[in-house]
Amino acid sequence: MHQIAIGIDLGGTQVRAGLIDKHGTIVARMEEPTEAQAGPERVLSQIHSLTERLLAATKSSVVVGIGVSTPGPIDTVSGIAKDIPTLSGFADFPLKAELQKRFAFPVSLENDGIAAAIGEWQFGAGRGLENLVYVTVSTGIGGGVVADGRVVRGRKGMAAHIGHMSVEPNGALCPCGNHGCFEAYGSGTAFTLRARTRAIGCEETTLGKNGSEIHARDVFVSARNGDALAKRLIDEEAEILGRGFTGLIHIFSPDIVVMGGGISHEFESLQPGIQAYIGQWAMPAFKDVKVVRAALGQNSGLVGSAALAFLAKRPEADTFALAAYN
Amino acid sequence: MHQIAIGIDLGGTQVRAGLIDKHGTIVARMEEPTEAQAGPERVLSQIHSLTERLLAATKSSVVVGIGVSTPGPIDTVSGIAKDIPTLSGFADFPLKAELQKRFAFPVSLENDGIAAAIGEWQFGAGRGLENLVYVTVSTGIGGGVVADGRVVRGRKGMAAHIGHMSVEPNGALCPCGNHGCFEAYGSGTAFTLRARTRAIGCEETTLGKNGSEIHARDVFVSARNGDALAKRLIDEEAEILGRGFTGLIHIFSPDIVVMGGGISHEFESLQPGIQAYIGQWAMPAFKDVKVVRAALGQNSGLVGSAALAFLAKRPEADTFALAAYN
Numbered sequence: 001m002h003q004i005a006i007g008i009d010l011g012g013t014q015v016r017a018g019l020i021d022k023h024g025t026i027v028a029r030m031e032e033p034t035e036a037q038a039g040p041e042r043v044l045s046q047i048h049s050l051t052e053r054l055l056a057a058t059k060s061s062v063v064v065g066i067g068v069s070t071p072g073p074i075d076t077v078s079g080i081a082k083d084i085p086t087l088s089g090f091a092d093f094p095l096k097a098e099l100q101k102r103f104a105f106p107v108s109l110e111n112d113g114i115a116a117a118i119g120e121w122q123f124g125a126g127r128g129l130e131n132l133v134y135v136t137v138s139t140g141i142g143g144g145v146v147a148d149g150r151v152v153r154g155r156k157g158m159a160a161h162i163g164h165m166s167v168e169p170n171g172a173l174c175p176c177g178n179h180g181c182f183e184a185y186g187s188g189t190a191f192t193l194r195a196r197t198r199a200i201g202c203e204e205t206t207l208g209k210n211g212s213e214i215h216a217r218d219v220f221v222s223a224r225n226g227d228a229l230a231k232r233l234i235d236e237e238a239e240i241l242g243r244g245f246t247g248l249i250h251i252f253s254p255d256i257v258v259m260g261g262g263i264s265h266e267f268e269s270l271q272p273g274i275q276a277y278i279g280q281w282a283m284p285a286f287k288d289v290k291v292v293r294a295a296l297g298q299n300s301g302l303v304g305s306a307a308l309a310f311l312a313k314r315p316e317a318d319t320f321a322l323a324a325y326n
Numbered sequence: 327m328h329q330i331a332i333g334i335d336l337g338g339t340q341v342r343a344g345l346i347d348k349h350g351t352i353v354a355r356m357e358e359p360t361e362a363q364a365g366p367e368r369v370l371s372q373i374h375s376l377t378e379r380l381l382a383a384t385k386s387s388v389v390v391g392i393g394v395s396t397p398g399p400i401d402t403v404s405g406i407a408k409d410i411p412t413l414s415g416f417a418d419f420p421l422k423a424e425l426q427k428r429f430a431f432p433v434s435l436e437n438d439g440i441a442a443a444i445g446e447w448q449f450g451a452g453r454g455l456e457n458l459v460y461v462t463v464s465t466g467i468g469g470g471v472v473a474d475g476r477v478v479r480g481r482k483g484m485a486a487h488i489g490h491m492s493v494e495p496n497g498a499l500c501p502c503g504n505h506g507c508f509e510a511y512g513s514g515t516a517f518t519l520r521a522r523t524r525a526i527g528c529e530e531t532t533l534g535k536n537g538s539e540i541h542a543r544d545v546f547v548s549a550r551n552g553d554a555l556a557k558r559l560i561d562e563e564a565e566i567l568g569r570g571f572t573g574l575i576h577i578f579s580p581d582i583v584v585m586g587g588g589i590s591h592e593f594e595s596l597q598p599g600i601q602a603y604i605g606q607w608a609m610p611a612f613k614d615v616k617v618v619r620a621a622l623g624q625n626s627g628l629v630g631s632a633a634l635a636f637l638a639k640r641p642e643a644d645t646f647a648l649a650a651y652n
Binding site: 073075082083130131147148150152153154155156157158159160161162163164165166167168169176177178179240243244246247248250251252253254255281283284285286289 | 399401408409456457473474476478479480481482483484485486487488489490491492493494495502503504505566569570572573574576577578579580581607609610611612615
């Protein structure tokens with residue numbers, strides 16, 4: 001019987017569940033909106049129910065375990081969530097223990113940026129490499145790092161909160177409460193906000209002129225149509241990301257930087273600017289480091305959390321047959 | 327016979343050599359000014375001669391190896407120095423191979439920040455910890471990282487060039503050629519330059535009023551005597567370092583941050599401000615991370631490079647008796 005792992009990508013807006021084989025292929029996948037305000041009991045039920053439905057439709061597989069990616073920072077060593085800003089009621093909540101109660105398979109827990117990095121490392125853009133920095137540029141900025149062929153976890157498994165390095169002293173307010181973080185400048189949210197602000201009264205753009213709210217995607221579409229402001233906004237975003245990535249390249253010395261998250265859908269528009277910035281400002285020994293797009297798209301975290309289950313499984317460990325679950 | 331390792335801390339101004347036992351104790355130590363302009367042949371002779379003199383004075387020890395810390399970024403995997411800004415002629419120079427030719431013991435090579443981090447981890451302030459960030463604040467800013475009980479080396483062993491994360495877009499010129507790096511603001515050089523600039527025409531200070539050039543030490547002395555500008559300069563330095571360290575804490579999730587380098591001689595003056603900044607701006611899960619002073623002082627790199635030799639030595643590996651050397 002072939003082995004599969006369950007991957008869960010628990011986010012503030014969607015909870016995704018997948019059955020993933022040891023080649024990283026998604027055998028089955030389901031998602032639904034996270035009942036983020038309903039409290040942990042309800043969210044755990046969602047995870048359990050999604051998993052049950054996936055497994056019910058899958059025959060003759062051996063489940064090696066379940067990996068769960070959660071918004072951080074969460075202490076994945078103790079498994080206790082102190083506070084998850086995007087999910088109500090996860091205050092001092094023993095997430096790992098509560099998950100383990102509900103499943104007969106071993107549960108692995110990972111901060112979401114690290115889980116996505118593992119997905120890209122094991123099955124995506126970083127396959128076969130020893131060193132990579134994964135950066136998700138989305139509502140916020142998060143990440144995960146593989147160095148010397150090993151996942152960097154740090155104290156309590158909370159490493160790679162790379163959105164919260166300071167890039168501007170006393171700068172823009174960041175959702176974390178601090179000012180001037182990389183996230184406060186480089187995130188999709190910050191990019192969209194800049195577009196909305198700068199479009200007001202700007203003669204060189206059609207952005208926002210039809211009265212509807214500007215979204216990140218609009219800026220990229222307008223730029224392709226030659227809109228001057230839109231092109232400038234994209235250049236600026238590339239510079240902000242390029243500057244941040246250059247710092248991360250000096251800090252981690254990765255083989256590549258993998259960019260994921262919503263903004264990476266427009267990777268082609270951003271990549272030349274980002275790469276030019278790195279080429280210009282990285283120290284000579286680091287200039288050749290390439291930025292590549294996440295190969296698994298929005299599934300980096302889902303596949304990565306399943307990969308956790310495979311990685312956690314030792315050859316001598318028991319596997320759990322579906323029979324044990326039903 | 328007890329085992330010793332040879333540690334070499336090759337710097338742009340001094341080359342230090344030490345015999346270190348497996349407890350991290352410096353059994354013997356010598357140093358001399360680096361003949362930085364004389365080319366690699368001469369510098370290698372200095373290393374060889376210092377080592378020979380140390381070993382000649384030491385009886386009945388088994389040398390397990392020699393560890394060499396060099397200014398970076400240097401590719402410690404290939405062992406080839408592309409360019410060492412502070413040492414002339416090390417262009418495409420096969421440093422490791424040339425060192426190995428001169429010694430009968432196995433040679434280990436490490437970027438200086440990483441070597442110092444290893445010293446503090448194995449024998450200093452980070453003893454017994456799994457996760458630490460070491461930061462040297464001196465002429466420049468460098469560092470090294472231990473995560474999950476392992477040294478973070480990255481591609482070509484060049485990780486942890488933490489002085490070159492951007493902290494101010496298009497900011498002050500950094501010795502690396504980029505603008506706005508952490509080093510360009512937080513280093514001892516930057517601190518001294520700020521003091522000299524700000525003292526000019528300032529009524530609230532005695533700094534520089536006697537006509538002699540201001541050095542970093544003078545600022546700390548003046549601050550202890552109540553000098554208003556000196557106190558402000560130290561507060562600002564603590565804020566710059568605190569902001570940078572907060573970023574590193576989010577990036578690596580260390581158990582502690584270890585501060586070394588020349589400026590750490592005045593650690594007591596800086597620590598309260600640095601720690602207050604971290605307490606204020608780190609995300610809740612990271613607020614409790616402490617900054618401590620390097621325990622080995624200027625010997626972090628020397629002891630760390632020797633520790634490399636012990637770490638590199640496998641139980642099954644041969645040891646090299648002094649007889650083999652002489």
